[in-house]
Amino acid sequence: MYFNLASARSDHATSNAAPSALPWTVLIPFFNERDFLSATIASLSEQTRPFRLVLIDNGSTDGSAAIARAECDRLGLDYLLLTERKPGKVAALRTGLGWVRTPFVATCDADTVYPPHYLAEAERVLGKDGCVVAGAFFVARDAMPVDIAAEGRKINGAARLLPRQCHTGGAGQAFLTVALRAAGGFDPDRWNYVLEDHEVIHRVMKLGSMRYSHDLWCAPSPRERDRASIRWTLVERLAYSATAPWAGDWFFYRFLGRRLRHRQLLSHHIRERRYQNVEGAIFATTNPLF
Numbered sequence: 001m002y003f004n005l006a007s008a009r010s011d012h013a014t015s016n017a018a019p020s021a022l023p024w025t026v027l028i029p030f031f032n033e034r035d036f037l038s039a040t041i042a043s044l045s046e047q048t049r050p051f052r053l054v055l056i057d058n059g060s061t062d063g064s065a066a067i068a069r070a071e072c073d074r075l076g077l078d079y080l081l082l083t084e085r086k087p088g089k090v091a092a093l094r095t096g097l098g099w100v101r102t103p104f105v106a107t108c109d110a111d112t113v114y115p116p117h118y119l120a121e122a123e124r125v126l127g128k129d130g131c132v133v134a135g136a137f138f139v140a141r142d143a144m145p146v147d148i149a150a151e152g153r154k155i156n157g158a159a160r161l162l163p164r165q166c167h168t169g170g171a172g173q174a175f176l177t178v179a180l181r182a183a184g185g186f187d188p189d190r191w192n193y194v195l196e197d198h199e200v201i202h203r204v205m206k207l208g209s210m211r212y213s214h215d216l217w218c219a220p221s222p223r224e225r226d227r228a229s230i231r232w233t234l235v236e237r238l239a240y241s242a243t244a245p246w247a248g249d250w251f252f253y254r255f256l257g258r259r260l261r262h263r264q265l266l267s268h269h270i271r272e273r274r275y276q277n278v279e280g281a282i283f284a285t286t287n288p289l290f
Contacts, residue, residue, distance in 0.1 A: 136172030
């Protein structure tokens, strides 16, 4: 696919000048995150760059949407609260992306906190020549500066060693909006499995590079999981490392996708909650959730 990055930046800035003067949109899909949403939203409220927050409720049954709305109102944020009734993070992200009118878009998790410089640093990284996606590394919430520096060295070293791979998850990804859309965006018809954060990066990196920095980080929650990990196997990870630079399409769409389908690891299986069995009744309804 031919993609003129310089032209796309210019065209996007021109075409979006009227709808939005903001540089950023932050997307947060969520499902039953009442215990974590307030802290995440509060951390984003302290960003040094202006943004619009787009929250996508994926069928919560625990009052998460009301908590999100109350917190955004309390903090005076520019926000939208949407409902996506199709279960799964990919479907929720697709809905959120449809409302983006800014040159930059970040995907954030509802159980993760972000330092005040997060969007500013992501924007600096995205300003580098040829960069279409910025990646953040993850640290503990009580991490000391020396710990953050060590993790920064680790992810930047990995990126130098394996530059055509994704080294971070969806909680720490920020895109040029035009590049994300040109790559097909978030599409459950193309990929509706777990590890959607790696698959979308595979497509976006066909248009440019993914960059990291020593100052772009975030802190996921330390919560325990309710069931076994849904991450890929050692064989799959090794295959990714070996084939991604030259056979990424084969790896995702003929190798990994088939294996994830066999294990029934669909996008909505990311929901590691004891109350996951309530999904069927919620998503069967034809009425709006709120």
